Amino acid sequence: MSLVALLRRSVSLKGPSFTLCRYSSSLPTPPNLSVLDTPEDTEKARTWISEFEGVSIPRSSVELQFARSSGPGGQNVNKVNTKAVIKCSLNSSWIPVWARSELRQCSYYVASSHCIQVSSTTTRSQAQNVDDCLAKLHATILSAAKALIKNEPSEAQKQKVEKHQKAEKARRKSEKMRRSDVKRGRSNNDWF
Known part of the structure; x- marks a missing residue:
């Protein structure tokens, strides 16, 4: 039985028995705002953030490198390149302009290449380390984009x-x- 048939069968019985992470070949394009001055700009930024939260960064949007992990792990460390390193240019079109100054301050920023570099050696699996790197990159970009949004106080406040x-x-x-x-x-x- 093919994979597609298995997926259709599992979906048709009692609904899907698994959770799919929505991978998108194209990430949402952020509004071209260098500063969030007006409430309209802030609203556009919030809209982009809500769209970006729902997608995962595809592997095609970043540069992947693999290396041998350091530390304990027996012979597996000496034989397999499980360490994953992701590089992403800060000038990528899917990274918001208003968040770039905040991203320059984060620990993942590499000034010499003007990129964000994230690595992971948490598991013995190369694929899981890549997924961990992508999740770290996603969280870093989200936190940088959210950091500059000012919330309006309520009437009670x-x-x-x-x-x-x-x-x-x-x-x-x-x-x-x-x-x-x-x-x-x-x-x-x-x-x-």
Whole structure:
């Protein structure tokens, strides 16, 4: 029985018995925004983030390299290239422009090649290490894109801030009045 027939059979019985991760050959194109100044820009960025969260980065979008892992693992370490290294140019069209400054600050950034380099040696399987690298890259780009989005405060938060500001202003005024009275009391006394 072919793989397609098996998939159709498992889907037709009681629905799918597995979870598919949505791999897309084309990642969502981010809006061309260098800075998120206006609420419209922020909304466009949020839309892109919600689309990007639902897809995985395909292997064709990055440069893959493999090497021998270091550390314990017996003869497998000496024979098999299980360490996966992913390089992705920071100027890729699917990386948002507004997040690039934040990505330059992350630990995965390599300044000499102007790219993001992620490696993984967590498992003995090359494919699982590649998937781990892709997941790390996805999370890094998402966190950099989200870091620059400013959330608008709610009405309750605005009222709370106004209340605190009024209370601080009243405390400051009462302290100034008290200091003024102390100074006024000093000048009225005759020391002679």
